[in-house]
Amino acid sequence: MFKIMIIEDDATIAQLIAENLEKWDLKAYIIQDFNQVMPEFTAAKPDLVLMDINLPVFDGFHWNQKIREVSQIPIIFISSRNTNMDMVMAMNMGADDFVNKPFSMEVLLAKINALLRRTYDYQDSNANFLEHNGLKLNLQNGDAQIKGQTINLSKNEYKLLQFMMRQHGKIISRDRLLRELWDDERFVDDNTLTVNVNRLRRKIEKAGIEDYIVTKVGQGYLIP
Numbered sequence: 001m002f003k004i005m006i007i008e009d010d011a012t013i014a015q016l017i018a019e020n021l022e023k024w025d026l027k028a029y030i031i032q033d034f035n036q037v038m039p040e041f042t043a044a045k046p047d048l049v050l051m052d053i054n055l056p057v058f059d060g061f062h063w064n065q066k067i068r069e070v071s072q073i074p075i076i077f078i079s080s081r082n083t084n085m086d087m088v089m090a091m092n093m094g095a096d097d098f099v100n101k102p103f104s105m106e107v108l109l110a111k112i113n114a115l116l117r118r119t120y121d122y123q124d125s126n127a128n129f130l131e132h133n134g135l136k137l138n139l140q141n142g143d144a145q146i147k148g149q150t151i152n153l154s155k156n157e158y159k160l161l162q163f164m165m166r167q168h169g170k171i172i173s174r175d176r177l178l179r180e181l182w183d184d185e186r187f188v189d190d191n192t193l194t195v196n197v198n199r200l201r202r203k204i205e206k207a208g209i210e211d212y213i214v215t216k217v218g219q220g221y222l223i224p
Helices: 011-023 037-044 060-070 084-092 105-120 155-166 174-181 190-206
Strands: 003-007 027-030 048-051 075-079 097-100 129-132 135-138 144-146 149-151 214-216 220-222
Touching: 003 011, 003 037, 011 027, 011 105, 037 060, 048 060, 048 105, 060 075, 060 084, 075 105, 084 097, 097 105, 129 155, 135 155, 144 190, 155 174, 155 190, 174 190, 174 220
Parallel strands: 003 027, 003 048, 048 075, 075 097
Antiparallel strands: 129 135, 135 144, 144 149, 214 220
């Protein structure tokens, strides 16, 4: 799940954005202390930043510059300061987009998803397929394809593969996978997850891709 950091001092706007992000399976992190923006940024490790220009202590341009000193993650400014000079400054300082207040939530979410797709090869939940490293997952019928060969997946194998493909490049703990696959993981034998992962892995290997799902001992699973 991608994490979006919201640097916005209007609590109502920040909360509204956060609630809409969650609906799109995006995790929201709202800055709490405007004296500690960089420490919070470092600790949260967001995948994208939404930032106002007018902020307490230092303005958004200052924090944009500080973030760019350590990271190239996407940054979108959201501001009522909509002069051409503000937009030019934002872009020249390394921001990726600028959204004027008041803004359409649909437009903002579309811009966020577009930036995530371009930056992380991420496919949003409205797409018909997920593709990564030679495997194509059909989100309509639950089948996977490798080199033209169709792989029939069980319901749990499909849910497992879809979730892991959306998180490719990140280690996913066994507990997280249990929560994603079953409504109440307390009543699921931990071995059931192992069985599902191994069965899925064998199907993918039989179709021609070795080591598509990697086990990280003591940490979980990873699709590189």
